[in-house]
Amino acid sequence: MSNEHRQADWVPVCTLNDIVPNTGVCALVKGEQVAVFHVDDGDARVYAIGNYDPNSHAAVLSRGLVGSFGERVVVASPIYKHHFDLSTGECIEAPQHSVNAFPARVENGQVWIAA
Template structure:
């Protein structure tokens, strides 16, 4: 569930090579903390969701462990271990505590997030 976005509002986050494969980083975009994840090394998939975990009420999702549950690419919150789908932001254990997801792109080696 992407937030209502104006697709012309892209924000530079960092160079792609600054995100270690299979980890996340936190970026402050328009006053909101966003967790940006790089999955894979050679042709990475990039995802962005809110950094705030509503289950623990802490801004920690960028520090979670990434993996998969079935076909879903997820991050496990480092506090209570709930899993968030990196494509949609859905919290698998508590869907009412899902977070927003955002479009991500790479241009000239720079990671950009729509917000």
Template sequence: MKRENQAANWTAVCGVDDIVPNTGVCALLNGEQVAVFRLNDGLDTRVFAIGNYDPNAHASVLSRGLVGNLGERIVVASPLYKHHFDLQTGECLEAPEHSVPTWPARIDAGKVWVGA
């Protein structure tokens, strides 16, 4: 459920240093809660944005989940039922029918930008 990448519709949601490495925060983007994650492997810093609402738990909690890897996939584990969501695609690995939307995200000038 990738959102269209329209260069004119980027919104700065926070400073990159406002997110502790390898964790997430919640941002409000056009009235919708978005979970924004900062990953740092020691060499590179990347950001990802997915829907914050966990459809398995019926709660807006994904930004508080644990970030890790399942094989080659970078995922967040929901803090409630521990379902894993792929940070690149939004796919719920245990229940694909409960996948979440994703948005393009980038770092520029020390800020995290999310495409709306």
């Protein structure tokens, strides 16, 4: 296990099977809504960003459409369709409205988020 994985406070949120591939779910992690995504393009990965969309003032990012924007894996907000980079939380159209990104991993089928 890497130093990052040992030093962070990791919280289990669900199993990987609880998230339909290429969609997201919302989890409450230490009082904050976190959008957790299972991206499977031949290699299953998980990402976690804040669920609150500052453009629409609604907690909806977990319900967005997962896709790509060039080389970036993104979610399009279901309200105004702004794209958020799943690795960094950056809002591509309005960087001043970016969200937090959280380290995420899968271990023994369980999804973990670093809080």
